[in-house]
Amino acid sequence: MDKKYGVYICTGCGIGEALDVDGLSAIAQENGMTAKTHEAFCGEAGRQMIKDDMANEGVNVPVICACSPRVWKEEFNFGPESITVRANLREGVVWSAEKPSDDRSQEVVDEFTNELAQDYVRIACAQAMKIDLPVPYKQETTNRRILVMGGGIAGLTAAREAAKAGHEVLLVEKTDKLGGKALGWRKQLPTKAPWNALEESSIQELVSAVQTDSRITVKTSTEVARIAGAPGAFQITFKEAGTRSEWDAPSRVTVDMQDKIDKGEMEDPNAGYKKYTEANPAAEIVGAVVLATGWVPADVSEFEHLGHGKLKNVVTNAEFEELAKEGKVPANVAFIQSPGGEEHDKDFPYANSVTSMVALKQASYVREDNPDGKAYVLYQHMRTPGNMELFYKGAQNNDGIFLTKATVTGVEESGSGLVVKTKDTLLQEDLNLEVDMVVLGAGMKPTTALAPTVNLSYRQGPAFLDLELFDGYADSNFICFPYETRRTGVYACGGVRKATDMVETIDDACGAALKAIQCIESADHGVSVHPRSGDGSYPEFYFQRCTQCKRCTEECPFGALDDDAKGTPLPNPTRCRRCGTCMGACPERIIGFKNYSIDMIGSMVKAVEVPDDDEDKLRIVAFVCENDAYPALDMAAMRRISLNNLVRVIPVRCLGSVNMVWIKDALSSGMDGALLLGCKFGDDYQCHFVKGSEIADKRMANIGETLGSLGLEPERCGVRQVAITDYDTVSEVINEFIEEIKELGPNPFKGF
């Protein structure tokens, strides 16, 4: 791109009063750029001034030195042929300016404030010179077909909804027929108002709707051996269900494991299988995947006092449903929800609230089949959320259904029947219930807790990662974004993601199908999906200098990078979420985006003017996560909280993208410290790119050693976790870091 710059310094919102605007214009001049001022570039007249320059002077890189880049984003977007660069003078300098004190007069404060503003103009000019227009990555062809794995309610719904939106669907089911668990149901829970009565199962209706839909191709008795490729062009290898295939997805082999295999110290777990990068010419191509492989009844044998597997007529809810479907159920039945006895009041593992509702459903079978039947539902906490409370109320009104909180201490044989021993009931007495059968409210264990299931043929292995955080469910860590997992283009729904009822499963499946379509559209346009939705940039690799260190392939949170036999990365841009973690990982600095690169940020760091003779004027660079920590700084400024004016803030896509060379750039140009502000990490991580802040923390621990060897204190670099709501404390977090730097004294290499 042939670039023509124009610098636009706004004097509104207090900028003109607080700063020496002529001085800022002079800095633009030093960078060979012409500066203009206006009292409100965000207004109609101000924007027109920029537009006129674009039309008359050919400016295509306007450098707007005004408010935070988070505001007026659309208004300062001048179309796809131009790049807007922003310098944050309002929130970043003026609104967060230091207030004069007894120690520091207005004059001194003004000097520091102006130096900060000048550096931000320098940084913006440097960015303008290095930034380039992204060109979206376009696959040759984008396949719009959707693979749905699993033919139960979730899978059938996803298939049908995707088809209704005009997409071809390939639906695979492991068993020989469609319908899944629902085929075995005698009745189903209420799905609509007034929510008080069981319904006839609607599964056959759904099955025939799928079977008669010409856009849906069904493969039963079939499993997915492996999924290779990427969104828009996944390559699916099928196999007969229950068989082994040479195309089965290979297990994950880490760099260390490969080393041992090569040395003969470890057996290759993938011997006999096709390599994960080998293309199967017979593979079917799809654009995106919906994972709806459901659940299996969870094991209850650990609760020995309840007698399952030992006592006749102690069954699970799944076994009872089968009995009920086939014929008559016994007349006196106890339903146990909470197996913990006197130890705890939790429900069975993998239960969620479904088991409470299923118990109520099955209690009504007892009544349907036996005019004098009695069903005892024993719970610690009856869980019928939302409208299902009305179903619960219906059961309460049924004369033969007895519902009580109870601590079940044991189940024993008694004559031909069973006796259930309980304590702490609502009748204020211990009860021994004589029944014909005991039903245990076993939970729904997701298929992903048992096997990789999604069978990805990826460098990082066949399964979703870190599912132990979600008890094995293929869930998302994000409350606001439940479909966002670490595998782009694969969306889980139904029982594989959560033990849920039918109503929620249907919504979930419908949503997953939408996400699959959205991913295909994004791949087709060459843009990213969530959270950088619509981003047309993507990482490019200069392979000639790659040393095959494999850091990028290992660290990518989304498994976007495969590799060849030598270990050179094989990028899959449609899997990529554009966080830049690969760029941050690369020691050779060969990865970059057109509009976000090692050179660009490095140049921005080096643009900071570092005084070499003034101990009061330390310079600290702060790489700040633009998603959370940066808005926190903005909001601190809106509240007019002073932010330390020794710090030069550079927003980054994610801390994961911070390359350690930028730290070296900063310290070798005489800056006194480097601070990384990013999201919380750990089990409840808030990083939108999952691992970015955690990886940055590890890298910084390592750079500490490097700095130590250079004679610089590792404490000059720090990572701090800042949430978006920490605007009241972020200023202190920064000040504390700077106090530590002050204790260390200026960078000894300053001026060299």
Next chain:
Amino acid sequence: MTDERSAPAGAVLVVGGGISGLTTALEAAEVGQEVFLVEKNPYLGGRVAQLNQYFPKLCPPSCGLEINYQRLKNNRKIRVHTMTEVKSVSGGPGNYKVTLLSRPRYINSNCTCCGACSDACQDEIDNPFNFGMDKVKAVRKVHDHAFPARYVLDKAACSQSSLDAILAACKYDAIDLNMQEREMTVEVSSIVWATGWNPYDPTKMENLKFGSSPAIITNMMMERLASSSGPTGGKILRPGDNAEPASFAFVQCAGSRDENHLEYCSYICCMASMKQINYIRAQYPEAPITVFYIDLRTPGKYEKFREKLMADEKITWIKGKVADIIAESDGSVTLVAENAVSGDKVKTKVDLAILATGMQPALDQAKALGVDTDANGFVLSQDEGMISAGCAKKASDVVTCAQSATAAAMKAIQASRR
């Protein structure tokens, strides 16, 4: 805020800009769908914008909202209209004609959020965002993270001298006192009702005596008290006297699971109270806390969250419904209940009682708008063009709202591709 771009064909109208409406709008727009998003408030984010943290991660809602606002800024397919409600609907699936009514903000798009008007304004109002627990200027940005970032003026609350001062203070010609209510008509292929919920009016439960003592607050008020952007800067203090409470009680099912009030379960209140116990513990590590409940509905992955609190010896869990709350002369309150397991009558005196009030669907003009609801006011998806999402559909937590909102986007896409 009003987006003046002309109406596209086959668009979807999303009513409500809370987490559900926002999600539907974004998920649909990112497939390429044209969207009108209308919101009654001057800002997007709805109820979740008022929350301090989400359960079970205890993460801030503005974190996800920020991402959603960035997505919105980067997507030209969505036209946002704040302070706007649906006045009437005609037509049918595929071709609805919807009349929208926008209230005047009195602040136009020149507003830079510099804050000079607010400094100049002399009049204050009870802050609706903080449930009246503090005062704000009659011209203000509703909260720190408000999107669109633009001020709003409560003209009726201002004296003429305030209005003159506000006009004089604005350097950007952003104050327009003559702004009028405006109507606009949009043609859309489908309508997604994501109109959300209101906290159930606590004064309706006469036995809980809300209003008789400042020591009785609702769970939503607690969210604001705990929030650093709230009336106390995040310190949990008793409204009225700003005392540091030494003891707390939670009244679960305040209105929910009750034939005389809300017959359904409001889904979130058990977890919300447990979340709020975490807020309290961060500030008052030793304070005794009593929870009165019917059942603890913390199923599935929420059990881990509960387990931690069950181990806290300073928390007393009583299965029993609160029958009465008595305001005491020392500023505290006494809760009266029956323990359902022991049968004992319990009296607990605390410095602050929190009513876990439930969710009531917020759409009140359903019938006039031709929207089908169930007996409790939840919106039913009546055909292929009328779609419900989030808490307008059923009481839900945020995850479930995001799921149903994404599902609603699918239905909207289908309607426009038909």
